[in-house]
Amino acid sequence: MLDTQRDGIQEVQPEKVLRFTRGERISHWVHASSFFLLLFTGLGILSLSFRPAMVIFGGVQVARLIHRLIAVVFVVVAGAMFFIGDSRYHWEWLKSAFHFTKADWQHISAFPKEFFGGHGDYPAQDKYNGGEKINSLLTIFGSFFITVSGVVMWFSTQFPAGLVRWAYPVHDLSMFVMTAAVIGHMYLGLLHPDSRVSIFGMLSGYVPTKFAKAHHAAWYERVKNQQRAVPGK
Numbered sequence: 001m002l003d004t005q006r007d008g009i010q011e012v013q014p015e016k017v018l019r020f021t022r023g024e025r026i027s028h029w030v031h032a033s034s035f036f037l038l039l040f041t042g043l044g045i046l047s048l049s050f051r052p053a054m055v056i057f058g059g060v061q062v063a064r065l066i067h068r069l070i071a072v073v074f075v076v077v078a079g080a081m082f083f084i085g086d087s088r089y090h091w092e093w094l095k096s097a098f099h100f101t102k103a104d105w106q107h108i109s110a111f112p113k114e115f116f117g118g119h120g121d122y123p124a125q126d127k128y129n130g131g132e133k134i135n136s137l138l139t140i141f142g143s144f145f146i147t148v149s150g151v152v153m154w155f156s157t158q159f160p161a162g163l164v165r166w167a168y169p170v171h172d173l174s175m176f177v178m179t180a181a182v183i184g185h186m187y188l189g190l191l192h193p194d195s196r197v198s199i200f201g202m203l204s205g206y207v208p209t210k211f212a213k214a215h216h217a218a219w220y221e222r223v224k225n226q227q228r229a230v231p232g233k
């Protein structure tokens with residue numbers, strides 16, 4: 001029997017539409033929760049002001065160990081999702097993050113107004129709008145630089161001293177940029193009056209059809225037409 005979640009068929013129902021498959025949601029939440037744990041333990045390692053909080057792990061030495069273990073989860077689990085199960089939506093996301101259309105740039109110009117509660121004027125958006133593509137690029141490049149610099153710091157004796165010296169500011173800068181992006185991203189997903197409905201897509205997989213039409217009309221139309229083409233749907 002066809003399992004829309006497992007098989008990744010984007011299912012459109014009168015009231016709701018499947019936005020994210022189980023695999024997409026698992027990698028998002030594993031990546032997000034490991035990011036927050038890394039941020040928390042990382043701040044405890046970096047700053048004396050956060051050090052007292054490390055008592056919940058049994059001290060900063062344990063926090064250092066947890067930081068390294070979670071770093072492996074951050075990279076390996078999210079990375080593995082590109083290769084296990086139905087991974088095509090992961091590849092589509094990656095491809096879309098590097099492909100900006102005119103409609104995306106129009107969304108990006110209207111984004112500041114939209115972010116601060118106004119109504120920006122932009123054409124129908126695809127699965128990810130221009131702003132989400134910028135967030136995706138920050139996540140991709142931030143994760144890349146934070147991982148590479150982390151590996152250099154972890155195995156510092158294996159690398160030239162000059163490279164190890166560079167790894168520290170690169171790691172910290174990547175952390176600051178990603179944290180700033182995540183704060184804005186959380187505001188949009190949880191609090192922003194127009195876009196907070198999107199959180200349901202990352203929880204149950206489904207968003208209301210009204211939201212899909214209003215925010216991702218080009219994607220919604222494509223998915224609806226694809227569904228018509230699937231026999232028996």
Ligand code: HEM
Pocket residue numbers: 019028031032033035036127128131132133135136139178182185186189190198199200201202
């Ligand atoms: C509590 C924290 C978080 C919440 C509430 C949240 C919420 C969401 C939601 C609702 C979406 C889907 C948006 C849509 O329908 O288009 C999404 C997508 C995404 N999230 Fe998160 N997220 C969180 C943490 C994170 C973290 C920590 C990262 C990366 C380090 C991240 C990276 C992404 C990316 C790259 C996407 C796809 C592009 C986009 O929609 O911006 N998220 N998130």
